[in-house]
Amino acid sequence: MDAFNLLKADHRKVEELFSQLESASGQAKMRVFEQIKMELELHTHIEEKIFYPALEKPKQTHDLTLEAYEEHDVVKKLLGEMSKAKSATEEWQAQAKVLQENVEHHVEEEENELFEKAEAALSEEQIEALGEQMEAEKERKQRSATKSSSKKKSANKSASKSKSASTAQKRTRASKKSGSKSSSKSSGTKRSKKSGKKSRR
Ligand SMILES: [Fe+2]
Numbered sequence: 188m189d190a191f192n193l194l195k196a197d198h199r200k201v202e203e204l205f206s207q208l209e210s211a212s213g214q215a216k217m218r219v220f221e222q223i224k225m226e227l228e229l230h231t232h233i234e235e236k237i238f239y240p241a242l243e244k245p246k247q248t249h250d251l252t253l254e255a256y257e258e259h260d261v262v263k264k265l266l267g268e269m270s271k272a273k274s275a276t277e278e279w280q281a282q283a284k285v286l287q288e289n290v291e292h293h294v295e296e297e298e299n300e301l302f303e304k305a306e307a308a309l310s311e312e313q314i315e316a317l318g319e320q321m322e323a324e325k326e327r328k329q330r331s332a333t334k335s336s337s338k339k340k341s342a343n344k345s346a347s348k349s350k351s352a353s354t355a356q357k358r359t360r361a362s363k364k365s366g367s368k369s370s371s372k373s374s375g376t377k378r379s380k381k382s383g384k385k386s387r388r
Contacts, residue, residue, distance in 0.1 A: 190238060190317040191302050197230045198294045205287045216275040220283070224266050227290070229328055231259045233321040241317055242301070245308035251301045258293045262286065 188196075201223060208219045239255060242248040265286045272279045306314070 188318045188322060189311075189314045190321060191306075191314065193318045193321055194230070194234070194238070194302075195298065197226065198298070201226050201230070201290060202294075205290070208283060208287075213275070217272075220269065220275075223286075224270060225332075227262060227266060229325060231263065232328060233324050235259065237320045237324060238317055241309065241313065242305055245305075247304040247308045248301060251296070251304065255293065255297065255301065258289065258296075262289055262293070265289065 204219060204223045204226060208216060208223065211219050235256065239252050242252040265282060269279060269282050269286065275283075309317075
């Protein structure tokens with residue numbers, strides 16, 4: 188996917204989420220906001236890391252790119268403020284409106300001005316390559332986000348897991364032992380039978 192189509196797809200996704208935010212109420216509103224925040228953070232990250240640096244140098248896109256960085260900062264500050272809230276108060280909803288207006292303005296400027304100028308400043312190959320790089324970075328970020336969020340859960344489970352794993356190991360060892368020495372009546376078989384019983388507790 189080329190850079191423009193990738194970013195446009197992100198824009199449409201966020202627009203859809205903003206319309207969901209308007210119709211949602213109570214805690215559902217907060218959950219939609221969390222999704223918007225995640226999408227915008229991912230989107231601004233790939234733009235700032237890959238797309239904007241490529242557009243900073245060409246004369247045609249230089250000024251608009253610097254403006255875009257500033258607009259991102261405003262959006263990030265608002266996201267930070269809003270994420271402190273526990274419920275959608277009137278003030279929070281006013282901030283949500285300002286956030287939406289800022290994002291809409293930024294999207295409009297990107298799609299109607301920046302992309303057009305970028306198309307003139309960069310080659311088709313560059314635009315395609317930027318799209319691929321942003322796609323890869325997005326996947327990498329999403330993977331690391333999923334990892335860190337599941338880290339806590341797995342840490343909580345690890346104690347009980349390791350216990351059951353060792354029990355399972357004991358069981359396997361015991362059954363192997365008793366299986367290979369099934370005909371003998373040595374003390375080893377007795378021991379393995381014993382440990383087998385123990386592990387079944
Ligand atoms: Fe942007």
